[in-house]
Amino acid sequence: MLPMADRQREDAAPPPFARIAIVGYGLIGASLGLAIKEQWPSTLVVAVDRKDVIEDAMRRHAADVGGDDLGLAGDTELVVLAAPIRTNIRLLAELPAYVAGEALVTDVGSTKRDTVAAARHLPPRLRFVGGHPLAGAATGGIAAARPDLFRGRPWILTPEAPGDSHDALKLGAVLEAIGATVQMLTAQAHDRLVAYLSHLPQLAATALMHVVGARAGEEGLALAGRGLRDTTRLATSPVGVWADILATNTDNVGAAIDELVDTLLRLKADAGAGDPTVRTFASAAEWKRRLDRLFEGS
Amino acid sequence: MLPMADRQREDAAPPPFARIAIVGYGLIGASLGLAIKEQWPSTLVVAVDRKDVIEDAMRRHAADVGGDDLGLAGDTELVVLAAPIRTNIRLLAELPAYVAGEALVTDVGSTKRDTVAAARHLPPRLRFVGGHPLAGAATGGIAAARPDLFRGRPWILTPEAPGDSHDALKLGAVLEAIGATVQMLTAQAHDRLVAYLSHLPQLAATALMHVVGARAGEEGLALAGRGLRDTTRLATSPVGVWADILATNTDNVGAAIDELVDTLLRLKADAGAGDPTVRTFASAAEWKRRLDRLFEGS
Numbered sequence: 280m281l282p283m284a285d286r287q288r289e290d291a292a293p294p295p296f297a298r299i300a301i302v303g304y305g306l307i308g309a310s311l312g313l314a315i316k317e318q319w320p321s322t323l324v325v326a327v328d329r330k331d332v333i334e335d336a337m338r339r340h341a342a343d344v345g346g347d348d349l350g351l352a353g354d355t356e357l358v359v360l361a362a363p364i365r366t367n368i369r370l371l372a373e374l375p376a377y378v379a380g381e382a383l384v385t386d387v388g389s390t391k392r393d394t395v396a397a398a399r400h401l402p403p404r405l406r407f408v409g410g411h412p413l414a415g416a417a418t419g420g421i422a423a424a425r426p427d428l429f430r431g432r433p434w435i436l437t438p439e440a441p442g443d444s445h446d447a448l449k450l451g452a453v454l455e456a457i458g459a460t461v462q463m464l465t466a467q468a469h470d471r472l473v474a475y476l477s478h479l480p481q482l483a484a485t486a487l488m489h490v491v492g493a494r495a496g497e498e499g500l501a502l503a504g505r506g507l508r509d510t511t512r513l514a515t516s517p518v519g520v521w522a523d524i525l526a527t528n529t530d531n532v533g534a535a536i537d538e539l540v541d542t543l544l545r546l547k548a549d550a551g552a553g554d555p556t557v558r559t560f561a562s563a564a565e566w567k568r569r570l571d572r573l574f575e576g577s
Numbered sequence: 578m579l580p581m582a583d584r585q586r587e588d589a590a591p592p593p594f595a596r597i598a599i600v601g602y603g604l605i606g607a608s609l610g611l612a613i614k615e616q617w618p619s620t621l622v623v624a625v626d627r628k629d630v631i632e633d634a635m636r637r638h639a640a641d642v643g644g645d646d647l648g649l650a651g652d653t654e655l656v657v658l659a660a661p662i663r664t665n666i667r668l669l670a671e672l673p674a675y676v677a678g679e680a681l682v683t684d685v686g687s688t689k690r691d692t693v694a695a696a697r698h699l700p701p702r703l704r705f706v707g708g709h710p711l712a713g714a715a716t717g718g719i720a721a722a723r724p725d726l727f728r729g730r731p732w733i734l735t736p737e738a739p740g741d742s743h744d745a746l747k748l749g750a751v752l753e754a755i756g757a758t759v760q761m762l763t764a765q766a767h768d769r770l771v772a773y774l775s776h777l778p779q780l781a782a783t784a785l786m787h788v789v790g791a792r793a794g795e796e797g798l799a800l801a802g803r804g805l806r807d808t809t810r811l812a813t814s815p816v817g818v819w820a821d822i823l824a825t826n827t828d829n830v831g832a833a834i835d836e837l838v839d840t841l842l843r844l845k846a847d848a849g850a851g852d853p854t855v856r857t858f859a860s861a862a863e864w865k866r867r868l869d870r871l872f873e874g875s
Contacts, residue, residue: 413800413801413802414802415802415803415804432802433799433800435800462800472793472797472800475788475789475792475793475797476789476793476797476798476800476801476802476805477801477802477804477805479785479788479789480785480789480804480805480808480809481804482841482844483781483785483808483841484804484808484861485844485857485858485861486837486840486841486844486857486861487777487778487781487837487861488861488862488864488865488868489840489857489860489861489864490773490777490833490836490837490840491773491774491777491778491864492860492861492863492864492865492867492868493860493864494773494833494836495770495773495774497867497871499770499773499774500774500864500867500868500871501731501871502711502731502733502760502770502774503711503774503775503868503871504711504712504713504730504774504775505713506713506775506778506779506782506810506811507774507775507778507868508868508869508872509807509808509810509811510778510781510782510807510808510810510811511778511861511865511868512804512807512808513804513807513808514861514862514864514865515861515862515865515866516858516862518854518855518858518859518862521854521858522854522855525844525848525854526848528848529848532845532848533845533848535788535792536841536842536844536845537845538788538792539784539785539788539841540838540841540842542784542787542788543780543781543784543834543837543838544834544838546780546783546784546823546834547830547831547834547835550823550824550826550827550830550831556816556819556820556823557816557820559783559784559787560783560814560816560819561816562786562787562790562791563782563783563784563785563786563787563790563809563812563813564786564812564813564814564816565790566786566787566789566790566791566798566812567786567790567809567812567813568813569790569795569798570786570790570798570801570805570806570809571806573795573798573799573801574806
């Protein structure tokens, strides 16, 4: 089943895992498959997803074998859950029935606490380390997958018990080899941080576009400038993915929304006249310059 | 005083005004000066601003003569007020003492009601039509000025009385000749529309960056993705300009903030679970696609 090109290439370094299963071949899962095949051509990558997605994955050389049966993950050493968060949580409950031997299990979900909690029910032979690659693209799905998606991007791991650290380091080495910068955080710290870094910007962009579109209408939007366009870039994000994220980070997202609302209402109260407006603008400008410098530096 | 290059070029069309004064040589004023000199080299462009700005304007060939004295506008046929909004309003009160003859007066401020109201006190020989070019750049000031800044961008005019229409058409012809697309709106409709198209995105970006920066800190920001960067692009906007905008559009901005706050709190209440989240995401995605199509079409 291996494409000839892959058979002839040689691994850049000894493969840390001989057989890896990736469950869910969207943007992240398929990009991971591509990255692993590029780095370690001899590693067997097993894809699990709907039949039509698997066909696409095989055509793109993003996997060696595949199908819609979780049993295909049965004989692998690393299982990566790359479906939507609540599907991953369901898969964690099903996995012990399909994987008889030892395996390291990880996921790529955008929230971590609920997934890490569900993984506590795994039998000891299935060791779990949660993960979250902070990488994306304007459009999702396997069609946008590319092997360098994780290059230069953070990949957060959330090991729980001290006993996880060997697994976290082994997994981290794989992720660093495909270009990611690995960071360790607790699941709690992770979920709180992404509520601000990722979930709040998404909700602000969605709410803003919803309000502005309804009030301005198409005729009004024709007069909009690049500011509105950039500020609302995230507004086409698929709600399916976001329903899972919001459902598993409700408390942190709620607190973040409350802070944004407080700041907006303070700006309203002082509109143009007060010192607080000047201070909020100055604080925002300073953080923005730091954010842009961090990107230029990376 | 005219640079040789300008003396030798010929006007593309007969100049509608032989002498134009532009008061305030920031991004908009200086770009307008450049655009007019490019289109009608024989038109005398008079610049009024601080001495160092005028020197810069002359070096850039954005004006023929200039100085820091409003009296320089005295003998012109068109006076363009391109200072911050509340400075323009003060200039409207001073103008009659400096301009003895007839002149058309306009401004380029981002809000219109207060300026239009102040212009009602002008003597009849000074006819006023408010204006607002919807054009900008990442950085302001004369250093970012360019003659094509207005090309393909809307320029809203807000004539008041029916008697203004001749002046609005003459001014509109000048603006269309330098590439802008002229639209007529009442000052009321203008201020309400820009509260949504421009002021709300600015405040959302500022509030978001303020909250996220304070919570994530520099270490957290290092994990941010392009989503946060784009959503907060406007966060470095100069507060000086915005203090004037917010002070002269407080009611509309307040109503727009209230709607954004309501939408955010609804998203919080339904986080991930409810139908309203799906509907808000769907509405935002649909408006965003329309917004992007409008840009691609232009």
